[in-house]
Amino acid sequence: MADAHKLEIFRGLVKFKSNTQKIWGVLIFLTIVTVIEVVLGIYKPEVLMGQVLGMKALNWIFIILTIVKAYYITWDFMHMRDEVKALRRMVVWTAIFLICYLIFILLQEGGYIESVYSSGFIKRDF
Amino acid sequence: MDTTVANTGTEGKTWGGGNQPLKSSYGKMMMWFFIVSDALTFSGFLAAYGFSRFKFIGSWPIADEVFTHVPFFHGNYPMIYVAFMTFVLIMSSVTMVLAVDAGHHMKKTKVTWYMFLTIIGGLIFVGSQAWEWGTFIKGEYGAVQTNGGNILQFGKYETVDGNAVFKRVAVSDIAIDAHGERVEHERKNGLWFVDESALPAYTVDEVYNGLKANSDVLVRTQIINDEGEKTVLSREESLNQIKNNGKLVVQGANLQVNEYGTSLFADFFFFITGFHGFHVFSGVVINIIIFFNVILGTYERRGSYEMVEKVGLYWHFVDLVWVFVFTFFYLV
Known part of the structure; x- marks a missing residue:
């Protein structure tokens, strides 16, 4: 029955012999990512403090690493990799679309209010 | 897929989940849909946190200065304890997925032990969160x-x-x-x-x-x-x-005042980590129920450990949410 699991991660770069082995492999990967995050969070290297797209480069790295972790938790621990395409797309794209929409709306509005606070009462006179 | 076979008396009953258009049982599919809606609830909270943070971007508390404590040790150790908590939760996710895997092979003893370890991991996490709350509420410098x-x-x-x-x-x-x-x-x-x-x-x-x-x-x-x-x-x-x-x-900090900075920070901290902690707590309770079902041999008789897989999905989701809470509260 274990044959039903897809045992490749990193697009086939690493292939495990059994599902159990894959689980431990993914754990090691997630641990490495978490350690990188914590070390960067404690030392905050000066190089990464520059602004990229309105946020510190370091923060972008944290967000990207988080999404990487989320991907492997969903795909390997929750076995999304083994589900049919239709179920996977229904769950993942619905969530991603709505979450992106929500984040865009709220952060845009928050930034606007901040700019009203910091640079005057009327920001855009329509 | 034969890894998800469950004989729960629903075969052939369309509205009882007898059909499997997505090759996934009714219960598992519904768990996924619940997870999507719960994920949206959490993103609503986190996006609201982002909203307030962007609003007060020039005066938001710096997390490294707020969460610096480790139990039994004095001194300044930012992030260490929360990294430990993250690791505990990921580890309990691993034991959960191992339990699911052992369930596929119908190994009752292994499922029992892995479920037990998962519950212990969950309890350590909830305990750590309670300690973290306690430290935050008590405050340090005033x-x-x-x-x-x-x-x-x-x-x-x-x-x-x-x-x-x-x-x-x-x-x-x-x-x-x-x-x-x-x-x-x-x-x-x-x-x-x-x-x-x-x-x-x-x-x-x-x-x-x-x-x-x-x-x-x-x-x-x-x-x-x-x-x-x-x-x-x-x-x-x-x-x-x-x-x-x-x-x-x-x-210290509570819902009215917060010695670390804007009181919104404390409000969101209590609300989001509290809601997550509530999920962990209910996850532990559900895991305990399933744990006893495993011991009693319910799934052995049913011929499938799919129930373990379903609560496993919920448990992994709790871990997934924590990964985001960790990033947005402690790192960014």
Whole structure:
């Protein structure tokens, strides 16, 4: 029955012999990512403090690493990799679309209010 | 897919989940849809946190200065404990997925042990979160809140390895106690239907006198400067701020006041980590129920451990949410 699991991660770069082995492999990967995050969070290297797209480069790295972790938790621990395409797309794209929409709306509005606070009462006179 | 076979008496019943258009059982599919909706709830909270943070981007508390404690150790260890908590939760996710895997192979003893370890991991996590809350509520240095609701903290420059480093000073270390100014209003000595919460340990006047007496202590505001640090005021400005704007001495954090900075930070912290902790707690309870079902042999008789897989999905989701909470509360 274990044959039903897809045992490749990193697009086939690493292939495990059994599902159990894959689980431990993914754990090691997630641990490495978490350690990188914590070390960067404690030392905050000066190089990464520059602004990229309105946020510190370091923060972008944290967000990207988080999404990487989320991907492997969903795909390997929750076995999304083994589900049919239709179920996977229904769950993942619905969530991603709505979450992106929500984040865009709220952060845009928050930034606007901040700019009203910091640079005057009327920001855009329509 | 034959890994998800479950004979639960629903075969052929369309509305009982007999059909499997997505090759996944009714229960599992519904668990996925529940997870999607719960994920949206959490993203609503986190996006609201992002909204408030962007609104007060120039004065938001710096997480590294707030969460610096490790149980049984003194000193300043930012992030270490929360990294440990993250690892515990990921580890319990691993034991959960191992339990699911053992279930596919119908190995009852292995499922039992892995479920047990998962429950232990969940309990360690909830306990750690309770400790973290306790530390946050108790506070460390204390601060003075201004009329406008801003927070003024205290500290002084000390030389560490030849560099001047701003070290925090606790309110209780500088305040000069002037006894008997104001007595807490209790029901028994005033209007019986009115009482008030415990008075702060110090009044603003006592703190001001203490600040005057300690010539090296300075006030630090919430405003973040260009170097990404909180602004430290000069000596005269420090005295003026406390004298003119100081209103209340706060110690620790709750839903009204927060010694670390804007009270919104504490509100969101309690709300989001609390909601997540509630999920962990209910996950532990559900895991315990399934654990006993496994021991009693319910799934052995049913011929499938799919139920373990379904609660496994929920448990992994709790881990997934924590990964995001960790990033947005502690790292970014």
